[in-house]
Amino acid sequence: MRIFLDTANVDQIKQAAKLGIISGVTTNPSLMSKEAPADYEAAVKEVCSIIPGPVSAEVLVEEAGAMIEQARRISTWAPNIVVKIPATTTGLEATSVLAKENIKINFTLCFSLNQALLGALAGATYVSPFVGRLDDAGHDGMQLVKDIVDVFKHYQLPTQVIAASIRHPQHCVAAAKAGAHIATVPYKVLMQMIHHPLTDIGVTRFLTDWQGVSR
16 A cells, blocks of 8 residues: 655655655645645645655636646646546546546545446546545445445456545554555654654663663
8 A cells, every 4th residue: 555645735745755655645725725825836836846656636616617627737737746626526527538638537525435436437547535534424434445445446447546534543554454555644644653652662772771781
């Protein structure tokens, strides 16, 4: 399973890139609004220059024709751009058109197997089931990820599954067990994944023991 970083914060992306384990980045309008970029295009291009892997940038319109036009423009910003299209009727129409033009699509805000399957059939490169938001609503978000993975594998659909709306490290473990191709995680969760108190204790003990010997 690959790890994407779910943020629009350039400093976080730069720090995560140093670890050598980030394969891509996902952004959305909410994440972008937190950073308040003066220029959306420039902000996305900067992210694309830091991470060579797929970088998802979302359309900011709802009508199919407008989505298609904006997605075409976004796709020219960098060679590693993936355009995020919401799992709506107009989004499905836009995805089917754009996929035929070899524009990579992340079919996002998926909350059902039906939505994910339709996105895959329309030609989406990725589908993004939102685990945390489903859990918040009393559903089993990770079970949806597993169901999508199983169906795609059974029918040999090339679309990859991104476990999105990840809230904590255990979500990443569950996503890996469910067979998700990718988990896209906030920077805080990424840091929690590497941290373990027993590792900290072990490092301190090793260094203390060695200092005692080397005196």
